Each structure stands twice: as C-alpha cells, then as structure tokens.
Amino acid sequence: MGVVRRAATDGVDAVSGCPIVGSPGGAPSLCPVTGAAAAFDPFSPDYLNDPAGSLRWSRDDEPVFFSPEIGYWVVTRYDDVKEVFRDNVTFSPSIALEKITATSREAEEVLESYGYAMSRTLVNEDEPAHMPRRRALMESFIPAELAHHEDMVRRITREYVDRFVDSGRADLVDQMLWEVPLTVALHFLGVPEDDMPRLRRYSVAHTVNTWGRPAPEQQVAVAEAVGGFWQLSGEIVDKIRVDPEGPGWMRYSIRQNALMPDVVTDSYVHSIMMAGIVAAHETTANASANAIRVLLENREAWDDICRDPSLIPNAVEECLRHSGSIVAWRRKATVATTIGGVPIPADAKLLIVQASANHDDRHFDHPDTLDIRRPNAGDHLSFGFGSHQCMGKNLARMEMQIFLEELTTRLPHLRIAEQEFTYLPNTSFRGPEHLWVEWDPEANPERTDPRIRDRRFELQIGVPSSRLLSHRLTVADRAEVAAGVVALTLVPAPGSRLPAWSPGAHIDLECGELSRQYSLCGDPEDRESLRVAVRMEEKSRGGSRWVHSQLKAGDQVVVRGPRNHFRLDPSAGSYIFVAGGIGITPVMALAREARRLGKYYRILYAGRSRQTMPFVGELLEEHPGRVHLYIGDEGTRMPVEELFGTTHPGTQVYACGPQRLLSALEDAMAAWPQGSLHSEHFASAGTLLDPDNEHEFEIELVDSNQTLLVPRDRTVLQVLREANIDVQSDCEEGLCGACEVRVVAGTVDHRDVVLSHAEKADGRTMMTCCSRAFGERISLSL
Numbered sequence: 145m146g147v148v149r150r151a152a153t154d155g156v157d158a159v160s161g162c163p164i165v166g167s168p169g170g171a172p173s174l175c176p177v178t179g180a181a182a183a184f185d186p187f188s189p190d191y192l193n194d195p196a197g198s199l200r201w202s203r204d205d206e207p208v209f210f211s212p213e214i215g216y217w218v219v220t221r222y223d224d225v226k227e228v229f230r231d232n233v234t235f236s237p238s239i240a241l242e243k244i245t246a247t248s249r250e251a252e253e254v255l256e257s258y259g260y261a262m263s264r265t266l267v268n269e270d271e272p273a274h275m276p277r278r279r280a281l282m283e284s285f286i287p288a289e290l291a292h293h294e295d296m297v298r299r300i301t302r303e304y305v306d307r308f309v310d311s312g313r314a315d316l317v318d319q320m321l322w323e324v325p326l327t328v329a330l331h332f333l334g335v336p337e338d339d340m341p342r343l344r345r346y347s348v349a350h351t352v353n354t355w356g357r358p359a360p361e362q363q364v365a366v367a368e369a370v371g372g373f374w375q376l377s378g379e380i381v382d383k384i385r386v387d388p389e390g391p392g393w394m395r396y397s398i399r400q401n402a403l404m405p406d407v408v409t410d411s412y413v414h415s416i417m418m419a420g421i422v423a424a425h426e427t428t429a430n431a432s433a434n435a436i437r438v439l440l441e442n443r444e445a446w447d448d449i450c451r452d453p454s455l456i457p458n459a460v461e462e463c464l465r466h467s468g469s470i471v472a473w474r475r476k477a478t479v480a481t482t483i484g485g486v487p488i489p490a491d492a493k494l495l496i497v498q499a500s501a502n503h504d505d506r507h508f509d510h511p512d513t514l515d516i517r518r519p520n521a522g523d524h525l526s527f528g529f530g531s532h533q534c535m536g537k538n539l540a541r542m543e544m545q546i547f548l549e550e551l552t553t554r555l556p557h558l559r560i561a562e563q564e565f566t567y568l569p570n571t572s573f574r575g576p577e578h579l580w581v582e583w584d585p586e587a588n589p590e591r592t593d594p595r596i597r598d599r600r601f602e603l604q605i606g607v608p609s610s611r612l613l614s615h616r617l618t619v620a621d622r623a624e625v626a627a628g629v630v631a632l633t634l635v636p637a638p639g640s641r642l643p644a645w646s647p648g649a650h651i652d653l654e655c656g657e658l659s660r661q662y663s664l665c666g667d668p669e670d671r672e673s674l675r676v677a678v679r680m681e682e683k684s685r686g687g688s689r690w691v692h693s694q695l696k697a698g699d700q701v702v703v704r705g706p707r708n709h710f711r712l713d714p715s716a717g718s719y720i721f722v723a724g725g726i727g728i729t730p731v732m733a734l735a736r737e738a739r740r741l742g743k744y745y746r747i748l749y750a751g752r753s754r755q756t757m758p759f760v761g762e763l764l765e766e767h768p769g770r771v772h773l774y775i776g777d778e779g780t781r782m783p784v785e786e787l788f789g790t791t792h793p794g795t796q797v798y799a800c801g802p803q804r805l806l807s808a809l810e811d812a813m814a815a816w817p818q819g820s821l822h823s824e825h826f827a828s829a830g831t832l833l834d835p836d837n838e839h840e841f842e843i844e845l846v847d848s849n850q851t852l853l854v855p856r857d858r859t860v861l862q863v864l865r866e867a868n869i870d871v872q873s874d875c876e877e878g879l880c881g882a883c884e885v886r887v888v889a890g891t892v893d894h895r896d897v898v899l900s901h902a903e904k905a906d907g908r909t910m911m912t913c914c915s916r917a918f919g920e921r922i923s924l925s926l
Contacts, residue, residue, distance in 0.1 A: 177209075177210055177212060178206060178209065180201050180202070180205075180206065180209075181206060181209040181210060181211060181212075181218075182211075182212060182213075184199075184202075184209070184211045184213060184218065185213050185214075186211075186213075186214060186472070186495070186571040187357050187569050187570075187571070192567045192569060192574070193565075193567065195471045195472070195497065195499040195500065195574065196499045196500050196502065196503035196511075196512075197503075197512070199218075199220045199497060199499075199500040200503075202218065202220040202500065203220050203221055203500060203503075203504055203505075207219070207220050207221040207224060207484050208220075208224060208483050208484045208486040208488075211495070214244065214495070214571075215493060216474070216493045216494060216495040217483075217488055217492050217493065217494050217495070218494075218495045218497060219483055219484075219494055219495070219496045219497065220497050220500040220501065220504075221484065221500070221501060221504050221506065222501040222502070222504035222506060222507040222508075222525070223484075223504075223506070223507070224483050224484045224501075225496045225497070225498060225500075225501040225525055226501070226525060226529050227483070228475055228483065228494060228496050229473075229496070229525065229528050229529035229530045229532070229533075230529060230530045230847060230925065231530075232270070232271070232274075232530060232531055232532055232847070233271065233478065234477065234478055234479060234481050235475040235476070235477060235478070235494065236270050236475060236476045236477075236478050237267065237268050237269070237270065237274075237474075237475060237532055238264075238268055238269070238270055238476055239268070239474050239475070239476045239493060240267050240268040240473060240474050240475070241262070241265075241267060241268045242268075242474070244357070244474075244570075244571055245357045245358065247363060247367070248360050248363045248364075250363070250364050250367075251363035251364050251366065251367035252367075254364055254367035254368055254371055255367050255370060255371050255374075257371065258370075258371030258372070258374055258375050259374070259375075260370065260371050260374045261374075261411065261414075262374065262415050262418065262419075263411050263412060263414075263415045264412075264415070265412070265415050265416050265419045266278055266281070266416070266419075266532070266535065267419065267423075267532070271849075274531065274532070275531060275848065275849035275850075276407050276849075277407055277408060277412070278531070278535070278848075279849070279850065280400050280404060280407050280408055281393075281396075281397055281400065281408065281416075281535075282535065282868065283396065284332075284393045284396055285535045285536060285538065285539070285868055286866070286867065286868045287538060287605040287606050287865070287866065287868065288866070290538050290539055290542060290605055291605060293328070293331070293332060293539070293542070294542065294546075294603060296328070296331055297328055297542060297543055297546050298546055298550075298600070300324055300327050300328060300331075301320075301324055301543075301546050301547060301550050302550060302597070304319065304320045304323065304324050305320065305550050305551070305554060305555075307319065308320075309554055309555065309585070309588060309590075310585045310588070311585065312582060312583060312584065312585045313561065313580070313581070313582050313583075314580070314581055315578050315579060315580050315581075316433065316436060316579045316580075316581055317429070317433050317575075317576060317577065317578050317579045318578065320547075321429050321432045321433050321436075321547070321579070322429045324429075324543070324547070325424070325425045325426075325428040325429045325432070325543060326347075326421075326425045326429070328424070328428075328539075328543060329420070329421055329424035329425040329428075330421075331392075332392065332393055332424060332539060333392055333393050333394045333417075333420055333421070333424065334384065334390065334391055334392010334393060334394050334395040334396075335380050335383075335384065335392065335394055335417075336380075336383070342372075342376070345369055346369050346370070346372060346373035346376065347373070347421065347422055347425060347426050349365075349366045349369030349370050349373065357569060357570075373418060374418060377414060377417040377418040377421070378414055378417075380394075380417060381394070381398070381413055381414050381417050384398055385398055388402075393420065394413075394416075394417060394420070397413055397416065398413060401413050423534070423536055424536050424539065426469075426573065427469045427470060427534075427540065427573065428469075428536075428539075428540040428543050428544070429469075429575065430469035430573060430574060430575020431463070431464060431468060431469035431470075431526075431540060431544060431575065432543065432544050432547050433575045433576050433579050434463065434467040434468065434469060434574070434575055434576070435459075435460065435463035435464075435467065435544060435547075435548070436547070436548070436551065436579065436581075437467070437560065437565075437576060437579055438463055438466055438467045438514055439459065439463065439514075439516075439548075440558065440559060440560045440581070441560065442514045444640070444641065445459065445514055445516045446552070446558075447556075448516060449516065449548060449552050450552045450556040453549055453552065453553075453601040454601070454602075455516055455517065455613070456545050456548050456549060456552075456601070457541075457545055457603070457604035457608040458516060458517065458518070458521055458522075458608050458613050459516040459548065460541055460544045460545055460548065461518075461521035461522045461524065461541075461607065461608065462514060462515060462516050462518050462521040463514075463544075464521075464524050464526045464527075464544075465502045465508070465518070465521050465523075465524035465526065466502070466503075466514050467574075468498065468499060468502065468524065468526035468574075469526070469573055469574055469575050470498060470499075470526050470527070470528075470534075470572065470573060470574075471497065471498065471499040471571070471572055471573065471574045472495050472496060472497040472498060472499065472571055472572050473495075473496050473498065473528065473572060474493065474494060474495055474496070474572075475493075475494045475496060476491065476492070476493055476494065477489065477490055477491065477492040477494065478490065478491075495571065498524075498525045498526055498528075499574070501525050502524045502525060502526065507520075507523065508520065508523070509644055509645065509646045509649075509708065510644040510646075513644055515643050515644060517613045517615065517643050518643070519613065519704075519705055519706070519707035519882075520707065520872060520882065522607035522608065522870065522872045523872050527870070530847045530848075530926075531847045531848045531849070533870065535868070537870070538605050538606055538868065541604070541605065541606070541607075542603060542605060545603050545604070546603070549600075549601055553589070553596060553597075553599055554588065554589065554590055554596070554597065555583050555588065556589065557583050557584060557587050558581050558582075558583050559581065559582055559583065560579075560580070560581055560582075561580040561581055561582045563578065563580045565577075565578075565579075566578070606865050606868070606870070607865075607870045607871075607872060613704055613705075614654075614702050614703065614704050615636065615642070615643075615702070615703045615704075616637070616700055616701075616702055616703075617634040617635060617636055617674070617700065617701055617702075617703050618634065618635050618636075618637075618698065618699070618700050618701075619632055619633070619634060619695060619696065619697050619698060619699045619700075619701060620633045620634065620635040620673065620697065621633035621697060622695065622696060622697045625677060625758040625759060626755065626756055626757055626758035626759075627753075627755045627756045628679055628680045628756060629677055629678065629679045629680070629726065629756070629758045630677065630678055630691065630692060631665075631675060631676070631677045631758070632675065632676050632677070632678065632691070632695070633666075633673050633674070633675050634673060634674045634675075634676070634701065634703065635672060635673045635674075636672075641671045641672070642671050642672065642673070642674060643706060644668070644671070645664060645668050645674075645705075645706035645708065646668055646708050646711060646712075646737075647668060647711075647712055647730075647733035647734045647736065647737040648663075648708050648709075648710035648711050648712060648730050648733065648734055648798075648824070649663070649664050649668075649705065649706040649707060649708035649710070649711075649730075649733075650662055650663040650664060650705065650706065650707065650708075650710075650730065650824075651664060651674065651676065651703045651704065651705040651706050651707075652703065652704040652705055653676070653687075653691075653701060653702075653703055654701065654702040654703070654704075655686065655687040655688075655690040655691060656686070656690045656694070658686050658687050658690070659687075659704070660687030660688070662676040662677070662678060662729070663676065663710075663729040663730035663733075663800070663824070664676060664706060664729070664730070664733060665677055665728075665729040665730070665732045665733060665759070666733070667733075667736070668733065668737075674703075674706070676729065677726065677729050677758050677759075678691045678692070678726075679725065679726040679758075680692045707882075709824075709881045709882070709898070710730055710734075710798070710800075710822060710824045712734050712737050712738065712796075712798070713796050713822075714741060716743070716794065716795065716796040717743070717744075717793075717794030717795065718743055718744040718745060718792070718794060718795045718796075719734075719735075719738050719743060719744075719745040719746075719795065719796055719797075719798060720745070720746050720748065720792075720795060720796075720797045720798075721734055721735055721738075721745060721746065721747045721748065721797075721798050721799075722748045722750075722782075722797060722798070722799035722800075722801065722805070722809065723747070723748070723749045723750070723799070723800055723801055724750045724751070724800070724801025724802050724805040725750070725751050725752075725756070725757070725801060725802065726758070727799070727800030727801035727802070727805075727824070728749055728757070728758060728759055728763070728800075729758075729800070730798075730800050730824055731747060731749075731798065731800060732759060732762075732763070734798055735747055735763075735766075735767060735770070736766070739766075739767070745770060746770055746771075746772065747763065747767060747770055747771045747772065748772050748774065748782060748787070749763065749771060749772070749773055749774065750773075750774040750775075750776075750781070750782045750801070750805070751773075751774075751775060751776065752775075752776045752777060753775060753776065753777045753778075754773075754775055754777075754778070757773075757775070760773065782805075784805070784808045784809060784812050785808075785811075785812050787812075788809060788812040788813050788816075789812055791813075791815055791816045791817070791820075792816075795820070796820060796822065797809070797813065797816075797820055797821045797822065798822045798824075799821065799822070799823050799824070800823070800824040803825075806823045806825070807901075809821060809823070810823075810900055810901055810902070814902070818902065818903075821900065823900070825897040825898070833856075833857060833858075833859065835856040835857040836856075838856040838857070838916065839856060839920075840853060840854060840855050840856050841853075841854050841916065841917040841919065841920050841921060841922065842854070842917075842920060842921045842922075843860060843863070843864075843917070843921070843922055843923070843924055844888075844889075844921060844922070844923040844924070845869065845923075845924055845926040846888050846923050846924065846925055846926075847925055847926055848869070848926060850867070852864070852867055854916070854917075859912065859913055859914065859916075860910075860912040860913075860915070860916065861873055861876070861883055861912040861913045864912060864926070869926055871883050871885065871912055871926075873912075873913055876913040876914075877913065877914065878895055878896035878897055878898065878911055878913060878914040878915070881896075881898040881911065883911055883912045883913045884898070884909050884910070884911055884912075885909065885910060885912055885924050885925065885926055886908060886909055886924065886925035886926075887907055887908055887909055887910050887922060887923070887924060887925075888923040888924060888925055889922065889923040890917055890918075890919060890921055890922030890923055891907065891917065891918040891919055891922070892904075892907055892910045892915050892916075892917065892918065892922060893915060893916045893917060893918045894910065894911075894915050895911075895914040895915045895916070896910075896911040896913075896914055896915055898911060899911075910922075910924075
C-alpha cells in the first residue's frame with residue numbers, strides 16, 4: 145500500500161497511525177489507509193473535471209489503494225488495469241452494473257411497480273454463460289457488417305448539421321451529438337424511432353441510477369424514469385417479435401433466441417434491449433463531445449485534420465485515449481489475489497480507472513499532450529480489454545470519424561464559445577452536458593463551393609494502423625558526419641510543431657517508393673527539428689542509396705512516427721550502451737537520458753575505423769570518461785564475452801548494431817536475468833507471405849473462447865482484425881513489436897527480429913503481423 149501518510153486530523157488513530165477511524169457508508173475499515181487514499185472521492189469536482197489528472201498522485205506513488213469513501217479498491221496504472229480486464233475469472237464483471245449508491249426502499253418499490261427485472265447482460269455476466277452469448281450475438285458487430293451502416297450514419301449526420309450550419313452558434317450536444325448517436329443506435333438495433341426526449345431522459349436516469357450518487361429525494365424520480373425505460377424496452381421487444389425478419393441487431397437477437405433459446409433467453413432479450421440503447425448511444429455521444437472539445441482546445445490538431453482528413457481515424461483514437469467517455473469500470477475479486485504486488489482480499493470490489501491508465505507515462509510518452517499522430521494511441525483502454533471489450537467499439541469509431549469529417553469539412557472555422565463545462569456526477573461516464581460553439585456563417589466553405597458537402601474520405605473500421613500517419617517535413621540541413629554517413633535535420637512547416645518523442649524512438653522515412661526506419665539522435669526537448677543519420681549500405685535495398693544520391697537540403701520528405709520500442713527503463717540501477725557503427729544513433733539519445741536521470745552508465749562503441757564512426761567527437765565531449773571506443777583498424781575489438789560473461793545485477797544493456805554483434809551479446813548474456821538485454825534492429829527477417837509455401841492453421845483465442853482459421857494468404861493480424869479483435873500494429877514487417885500477443889499453447893514459427901533467441905525458444909509471445917504456427921493450432925491470450 146505504500147508508506148502511511150499520517151493525516152493531521154482528529155480522525156487519526158493514535159495506535160496505528162491510520163488516518164481513517166471507521167468508514168463512511170458502512171465500508172470495511174482497512175488500515176493502513178493513506179491520507180491521499182482517504183481523500184479520494186470519485187464524485188468530487190476534481191475527478192469529474194479531470195479524472196486522469198486527479199489520480200496522478202496514485203499512478204506515481206500508490207497505484208492500487210483502498211478508498212473508504214466508496215468501499216472499493218482503486219486501480220490506476222496501465223499494466224494493472226489491463227491485467228484486471230484480461231483475467232475475467234479472478235476479476236469477475238458481475239458488479240459492473242451494480243448500483244454504486246444503495247437505493248432507498250421507496251425507489252425500490254417504484255421499480256417493482258414497473259416489473260423491473262434487469263438480468264445479466266454481456267457487460268456483467270460471468271463464464272460459462274458470457275462467451276456463448278457473445279458469440280451468438282457478435283455477427284452484427286464485425287467490420288464487414290458495420291460497413292453497411294456507413295451511408296446511414298453519413299446521411300443522418302448531414303441532416304443534423306444542415307439544421308444549424310448557417311446559424312453561427314450551436315450547442316453541439318443538444319443539437320447533434322446526443323440525438324445522432326441515438327438515431328443511429330435505433331437504426332442499428334432495428335427499432336422504430338420513438339420519442340427522443342423521453343429516451344434521452346431515460347438514458348440519463350439509468351446512468352445516475354447505476355453509477356451516480358442521487359440524493360434520497362431524487363431517487364424516486366430516477367426510479368420512475370428507469371422503470372419507464374424498462375417498460376418501453378419491453379414494448380419495443382414485443383413489437384419486433386411480431387416481425388423479427390429484416391436488418392437490426394435486436395431482430396437478429398430475437399431470431400437467435402428462436403434458434404438457441406437456452407443461450408439467448410426471453411428475459412435476456414429484454415435486458416439487452418435496454419442495455420443496448422445505453423451502450424450504443426450515451427457513450428458515443430459523450431466521447432464525441434469530448435473529442436470535439438479537446439481538438440478545438442488544441443487548435444493546431446483541429447487545423448491539421450481540416451487540412452488532412454486522413455489523420456481523422458488516429459485523431460479519434462487519441463481523443464478516446466486523452467478524453468474518453470468511459471472513465472472507470474468495476475470488477476470483483478473472486479479469490480484473494482494481488483494487483484501490482486498489493487494484496488487484494490477475496491470479494492473485494494475494484495474500481496479500475498481507464499482514464500488514469502490512458503495517461504500513464506509508463507506506456508504513453510507525454511500522456512497529457514494531445515498528439516493526433518501518436519503511434520500507439522490505439523493502445524488505449526477506453527473500450528476495455530479482453531473478452532468483455534466493448535462489442536460496439538467500431539460503430540462508435542465510425543460515428544466519431546464521420547462527425548469529425550463533416551464538421552472539419554463544412555465548419556473548419558468552428559471555435560468554442562465561452563462557457564462553463566459541467567458533467568453528470570457519476571464514477572464511470574464522462575462528457576460535457578453542453579458544448580457551445582460559434583463560427584462565422586459567411587465564411588462557410590460551401591457558400592463558395594457547394595461541392596464541398598459531397599466530399600467523402602475513407603473510414604477506418606477498427607483500430608487504425610499507425611502506418612497511415614505521416615508528416616511532411618523539409619530537409620533543413622544535410623551534412624556528412626563520417627565517411628559514408630550523412631546526418632539530416634528535418635523541420636516542419638513554419639508555425640507547426642513536431643510530435644513529442646522519447647529517447648530510443650525512430651521514424652519511418654519514405655525513400656521514394658520504399659520506407660525505412662532511422663533512429664532519432666537529436667534532443668527530445670527540441671520540438672522544432674528531428675535529426676537522423678543514414679549510412680550508405682554496401683548492399684542497400686534502396687533506402688540509403690536514395691538518401692545519399694537524391695536527397696538534398698530544401699527537399700520535402702514524408703515521415704511516419706516517431707515511435708518507440710527501445711525505451712529506457714528508468715528503474716534500472718545502471719546502464720551499458722553498446723553500439724556498432726550506425727547503431728550509435730539511438731544510443732546517443734539514450735545516453736543523454738541516463739545522464740539526465742543521474743544514473744551510472746557506460747557507452748561501448750565499435751567500428752571499422754575512426755573515419756567511418758559518426759559522432760565520436762560529440763560523444764567524447766558530452767560524456768567524458770564514459771565512452772569506450774573499439775576501432776578495428778587501430779587494433780582494438782570489443783571483447784563481448786569478456787565484458788558480458790559475468791552478470792551485473794541491476795544493470796540494463798541497450799544494444800544497436802549489426803546482427804553479429806547482437807547475436808554475440810545474446811550468447812554472452814545467456815546467464816543474465818531475462819529482460820536485461822534490449823536490442824534494436826533495422827532489418828526485417830523477410831516477412832512477405834508466399835501462399836504456395838504456407839499452410840492454414842487455427843488460432844484459439846482463450847480469453848474470448850473463439851477459434852479462427854488463418855488461411856495461407858492471410859496473417860494472424862489480418863484475421864484478428866476481421867473478427868473485430870483490436871490488436872495494435874505499426875511496421876507490420878516484424879521490426880517494431882507493436883502487435884505482440886501472448887501465446888498460451890502451440891509452437892510458433894517466429895519470423896520477427898524483435899524477440900531474442902531465448903524469448904523465441906520460450907514461446908510465450910509472438911508477433912501477429914508476420915509469425916505463424918508450426919502446427920495446425922496455436923492458442924493466444926486474446
């Protein structure tokens with residue numbers, strides 16, 4: 145739990161030093177409880193306005209803590225939240241819809257008068273019931289099926305924008321973002337459009353009833369609305385049962401009810417009718433309002449997507465990460481266990497805060513910055529993770545992309561009006577109750593070019609690959625820094641800033657028709673330029689030849705990234721940086737970071753000759769006494785076995801260079817603790833599929849209880865995406881490690897250059913973009 149912070153209050157227990165004596169709301173008294181944990185209140189203005197910021201103290205000092213205010217254990221770091229989502233046996237979803245505030249007897253009587261009998265749904269049911277139902281009801285949510293709804297979403301969105309586009313002022317929540325997702329939800333569910341004001345009131349009441357803190361005098365009114373919602377849902381189901389044929393998820397569910405009544409039961413259909421409206425409507429409405437607000441508050445990002453709509457899919461992912469609508473979810477420990485090393489008792493209730501996890505700087509560089517080109521934005525946990533991940537996530541993504549496309553095309557000059565933002569008090573969902581915007585109607589682009597209304601851009605149904613993200617930069621300087629090595633300084637257009645990056649990151653540089661990866665060797669604090677160095681390779685595949693023979697100062701280049709899979713572990717006691725030749729480029733930034741952290745480090749730098757080794761003088765000047773040179777034509781070679789044959793506890797080794805050097809390090813460090821060696825590669829293992837020489841195999845997804853077939857001409861990554869399974873990707877050629885997944889059983893045909901020999905032999909993970917099964921089946925933790 146961390147060190148007890150003694151609170152200077154009258155409630156301090158003089159014996160134990162615990163700042164909590166007794167607990168509000170009848171929650172168990174658990175000590176020691178720190179002062180910060182005791183003060184945590186998910187209904188406070190700080191949490192409602194900025195949930196991630198209000199929990200920064202927790203991520204840094206106490207990532208798992210008990211809150212006596214609500215009687216829940218609170219989980220705030222990315223890795224811990226993800227692991228709780230992954231394990232739905234140890235951490236049951238059964239309390240996900242449990243009222244967080246006890247209902248009064250009067251309110252219970254109101255619900256009983258309506259026959260309210262909400263049963264388990266996909267959100268809160270345990271195995272073995274959950275996955276058979278999820279499989280039975282999944283078909284409507286796969287990308288191929290969702291694509292059929294694109295024209296409908298575009299049509300409805302345009303109709304609503306038409307209503308206010310010439311007015312100059314609008315509340316986007318009231319006039320668009322609440323009603324469009326509701327209308328889309330009704331179309332998707334296949335139910336007739338009903339009284340929207342009534343449905344809106346019902347949906348808000350359902351949120352307050354389940355996740356809010358209604359005062360006793362409010363509870364009866366809330367119960368009346370929830371009961372009415374339940375009654376209306378039953379009426380809609382009865383209406384659809386008369387003619388269940390045709391499109392729509394509810395009609396499909398009723399047909400499945402007839403085919404498999406033991407799996408999709410009568411009562412279940414009624415419950416998912418009500419839950420489906422909330423799930424498909426409210427979260428999308430809130431997420432869209434959050435996204436538009438944060439983009440307009442970061443004007444450069446808004447202007448970027450106005451200029452380049454291809455950025456919209458990743459901008460949606462970044463907005464979901466930065467300001468998602470689902471703040472926290474709940475689980476219950478079925479047995480005594482641990483989370484992040486903290487003991488958790490059996491039956492403990494957990495509040496797992498996705499908003500905090502999405503701002504964890506252990507996983508996201510500069511997490512509080514909105515970066516619409518962030519390569520790993522799709523790693524966010526806003527939709528959950530594992531077998532209970534939101535089924536409607538890709539419908540939400542589609543709607544948000546279309547909303548942004550329509551507004552940036554027709555109202556690029558939109559701006560936020562002065563206002564005070566308010567949020568519905570609850571633990572789990574967040575979106576502004578109003579979003580007032582203004583613009584000059586005379587400046588609407590369609591007034592001079594009506595054809596602009598008909599522009600359409602390609603949607604990304606599913607988490608977008610970061611391969612789609614790019615920057616157009618200018619070569620401000622080109623200098624030879626060693627024989628056969630040129631350093632490039634790249635700058636953005638005037639007035640633009642470059643994305644943030646961390647030491648160890650690299651960019652993808654488009655070299656004519658090719659794309660090559662080059663490590664950044666400049667200063668991460670410099671947001672005005674990027675620096676890379678490129679060696680002319682004797683056996684160039686075309687990238688370095690293009691840079692050396694064609695690229696000159698003043699030219700424009702297309703760059704993707706930066707992205708980082710070679711990040712420094714700040715918890716290490718000391719570091720050894722090993723570089724061979726051009727491999728010095730990422731080491732330069734890593735060594736500067738180690739120096740900034742005040743850690744002990746050494747740089748071991750090898751090359752054929754001093755003339756061919758870039759940045760030698762710069763390194764010696766910056767790191768006096770830390771640099772050890774091994775120069776072939778001067779008679780010194782790096783004695784890898786001698787240097788690394790003995791383990792150094794607490795030391796992490798970061799190496800970049802030719803494969804023979806990296807292989808020698810792996811062999812020499814065989815006795816070191818696993819994870820001590822971090823290697824950066826710049827050449828793939830050759831990952832193009834040759835269907836004539838491949839075989840099909842099955843992948844069992846143990847967390848989702850599904851089995852998928854991987855044909856000869858498809859990758860595991862492609863098959864997972866087609867099945868609505870989110871897997872982040874980046875290079876898609878086995879170089880970066882973004883698409884790594886856990887392997888539970890089966891033998892992997894590893895084709896990446898990310899995993900070490902030991903990790904490949906261990907067989908616990910694989911890269912889905914390129915690696916395959918040796919046999920007929922492998923099991924993955926997805």
